[in-house]
Amino acid sequence: MDTQATSTIEDVTAGLGATGYVAARPIALALWLAERLAKPILVEGPAGVGKTELARAIAAWRGLPLHRLQCHEGLDETRALYEWKYGKQLLYTQILKDRIGPLLGDAPGLAPALAKLDGFSDLFFSEAFLEPRPLLAALREPAGCVLLIDEVDKADEAFEAFLLELLADHAVTIPEIGTIRAAVPPIVLLTSNGVRELGDALKRRCLHLHIGLPAPALEARIVAARLPGIAAVLLRQVVLFVQGLRKLDLKKQPSISETIDWARALTLLHTESLDPDLVRETLNLLLKHEADIAAAGPELAGLALKAKRDAEGGMPLPA
Incomplete structure (x- = not known):
């Protein structure tokens, strides 16, 4: 976020208002603080009070892309973070199969043949075959973005634990590639409808904002x-x-x-x-x-x- 553009809480209120989102002072204050403390915001409250719409309003106001992860039961890190392009891997496997004979034709034995194949071992799990899902796509936005992790209370505790590295360090680790860190940390909002109680570790990493039914x-x-x-x-x-x-x-x-x-x-x-x-x-x-x-x-x-x-x-x- 441009700190000059949000020098006051009133600037936040006006910026969101320009998108049609009427923000009460606690909402504007939470966003203003999140900017300066570099913390995500955990937005709780009943369904339909504007939690998801807040993320859309921030993205529209700031002119940033919005990446949304809709949480659900059974969601795991591979569905949220990345997946491999299996179709492309299969195609390359066929190409390699067709060329394996000429490649190994002059190998004198098994060990030299395996040594020749060793260079291909990591090819299928490289950047060329990686399909980013919302979390990884958000970290890779060169100018930053708004990341909405919607209804995080519907995911299980294991996924909640996985989020801790992302929320604390703005980074994730892919075993085959390594740690990927955001060049510009995203503005992160997590929403919860209170389906289950969230863990203390997740709450410690976030600013808390409750949006209730309006007066x-x-x-x-x-x-x-x-x-x-x-x-x-x-x-x-x-x-x-x-x-x-x-x-x-x-x-x-x-x-x-x-x-x-x-x-x-x-x-x-x-x-x-x-x-x-x-x-x-x-x-x-x-x-x-x-x-x-x-x-x-x-x-x-x-x-x-x-x-x-x-x-x-x-x-x-x-x-």
Whole structure:
């Protein structure tokens, strides 16, 4: 990162804002500190609050490529770091097979023949046959990049341990080639939805950032940034309705991403004000479990009426 361009936390906020990402101060502060401490950021919080989008915003703001590793159960270092070009290796094997006779034709015995073949032993595990995966590709970016290790809590502990060298030294070791170190350390973000508890060793190497569900005023700013044409009254009603919905006993509360999707749908439907029937018809954009939709059903009319009344009252949204 260019430290001149981010001399203040406000510069970070403005830079992310230029991409459409509304960053609360804790987010901007974490990024500002990560730059100066050369540490990755571990971003935790429920799904849909903007963890992955933060990495995209940083890359867009900085004009850097984004390399994303989507973690999952069973992910190992070879899938995340590199793989060998087996098709190319097979082709070269065939070429070598066709030429093996002429190459060894004048060898007087087995030992001299093996000595002649020795020079080919490492050819198939060299740079020419290496296919970089996201982690290695990120380290090899000559001008740096943003590396997103998404949902690291879905990977197992062995993979988490493998990440420690990368996070601490911005380097990885490939047994056949050696240690590869980044010329320009990437900006690293790891995200976690809390599927499992991450190890202390990983947490020690990272700055911690928790992104929770936003307060009404912040949520309104986020939705307005994504939907600049939304009417102010409808925006306030949407935010107040969703905030009220989150107070119900639900299996999964609607996140900011669902709020944005719902607001976008309402604008496509040319909605000027929340109507209980329309809310009911579009509720599946906010709630993803049928049990939650059924539980919220009796409350919808009251929540919609209260959101409309409070929005039209003109009181500032709680910060």
